[in-house]
Amino acid sequence: MKRTPLYDAHVALGARMVEFGGWEMPIQYASILEEHHAVRERAGMFDVSHMGDIIIRGEGAESSLRELLTNDIKDLALGKGIYAHVLNEQGKIMDDTFTFRVGPDAYLLVPNASHARQIYEWVREHIRRAEVVDVSGQVAAIALQGPRSEQILQRLTDKDLKGVKRLYSDVVDLKVSSPSGSESFLPEILSFPAPPAGTTQSYVTRTGYTGEDGFEILVESGAAIPVWDALLAAGSDLGLRPCGLGARDLLRLEMGYLLSGTDFDGTQTTLETGPAWAVKWDHAFIGREAMLKQKECEYRRLIGIELQDKGIPRHGYPVIVGNREVGKVTSGTLSPILQRGIALAYVDEEKAAEGTKLKVRIRDNEVPAVVVKPPFVRKDGR
Numbered sequence: 001m002k003r004t005p006l007y008d009a010h011v012a013l014g015a016r017m018v019e020f021g022g023w024e025m026p027i028q029y030a031s032i033l034e035e036h037h038a039v040r041e042r043a044g045m046f047d048v049s050h051m052g053d054i055i056i057r058g059e060g061a062e063s064s065l066r067e068l069l070t071n072d073i074k075d076l077a078l079g080k081g082i083y084a085h086v087l088n089e090q091g092k093i094m095d096d097t098f099t100f101r102v103g104p105d106a107y108l109l110v111p112n113a114s115h116a117r118q119i120y121e122w123v124r125e126h127i128r129r130a131e132v133v134d135v136s137g138q139v140a141a142i143a144l145q146g147p148r149s150e151q152i153l154q155r156l157t158d159k160d161l162k163g164v165k166r167l168y169s170d171v172v173d174l175k176v177s178s179p180s181g182s183e184s185f186l187p188e189i190l191s192f193p194a195p196p197a198g199t200t201q202s203y204v205t206r207t208g209y210t211g212e213d214g215f216e217i218l219v220e221s222g223a224a225i226p227v228w229d230a231l232l233a234a235g236s237d238l239g240l241r242p243c244g245l246g247a248r249d250l251l252r253l254e255m256g257y258l259l260s261g262t263d264f265d266g267t268q269t270t271l272e273t274g275p276a277w278a279v280k281w282d283h284a285f286i287g288r289e290a291m292l293k294q295k296e297c298e299y300r301r302l303i304g305i306e307l308q309d310k311g312i313p314r315h316g317y318p319v320i321v322g323n324r325e326v327g328k329v330t331s332g333t334l335s336p337i338l339q340r341g342i343a344l345a346y347v348d349e350e351k352a353a354e355g356t357k358l359k360v361r362i363r364d365n366e367v368p369a370v371v372v373k374p375p376f377v378r379k380d381g382r
Helices: 007-012 032-041 061-066 113-126 149-154 185-190 221-234 245-254 288-294
Strands: 016-020 023-028 043-047 054-057 081-087 093-103 106-110 131-134 139-145 169-174 200-205 214-220 240-242 301-307 318-321 324-335 340-347 357-362 365-372
Touching: 007 221, 023 032, 023 245, 032 043, 032 240, 032 245, 043 221, 054 061, 054 113, 061 106, 081 288, 093 113, 093 200, 113 131, 139 149, 139 221, 149 214, 149 221, 169 214, 200 221, 214 221, 221 240, 245 324, 245 340, 301 324, 301 357, 324 357, 340 357, 340 365
Parallel strands: 043 240
Antiparallel strands: 016 023, 043 139, 054 106, 054 131, 081 093, 093 106, 139 214, 169 200, 200 214, 301 340, 301 365, 318 324, 318 357, 324 340, 357 365
């Protein structure tokens, strides 16, 4: 298995390591529930260095990328990011990604870990008059998430982080000394000025796949552990905790966000998974014609399900209406906030309407449930 630059830090903190998409990653440090609550109430920190990092730069970068993404990056503001799907010619999802405009003719594309190489090859094959650079091996990424995340990160920089709005990005010099020879990848790859002496240059995005406010901090891999340790120290009095994949999965599912390989596996289109806003139909992209044909037919829909009785829905559990199976669960868990089972599931189109009553077969029991519109957990605490 591959290891991220933060592997030694995880082991030193006593993390339980597991295989995830070919990577040896921490699933938890102490309690998954405690880590979940830390993110919802204070702050948590995740290693997301296994994600891909692909730079597309030069003349033709925008026009070529537009043809590869369901969402539209035309005239994207400098620093702005969008969420989009990458489809094949049949309209099937190859991956879901974030793309940020990091320079006048430069973009950062972030695919999922298990698809990073495939997406790099796909982009390189279809990009015209632009350079495609895979910097995944040079970059470590730390996701700082939770309502206190801005306060913690602000302690390590003089840059006013309020200026980095949600779904935007910027260069942030951190008050962290990097090891000798650990040079920033940014000046070389994106022509940014070198950082001041005694600091570490990072590229920070503000997305937050947990549903909370949060930052993704990209640094050169050699600087990963010093930055990780500095963040832990900066947040020690604010309840910051290191968190693993277990808490991350709970948090993203409460928001109804997709998990690559679980909620889509290469056989679904964006029409089936949603979200609808991730597709802009007024530009040409690979897979568009196939989805337009699909719109003329009936197709499955990915829906949210909330159990009305005790039980935990799991991947593959049947969804029942009457005596007929109408779908299957993709992701499911017991929400610590709601204290009830929640799930994403594909069902027949006629059973996808919000408020539809159905059941989930859990072992020998058929547990009553209702179709709800994600997110399952909102800021009002529902």
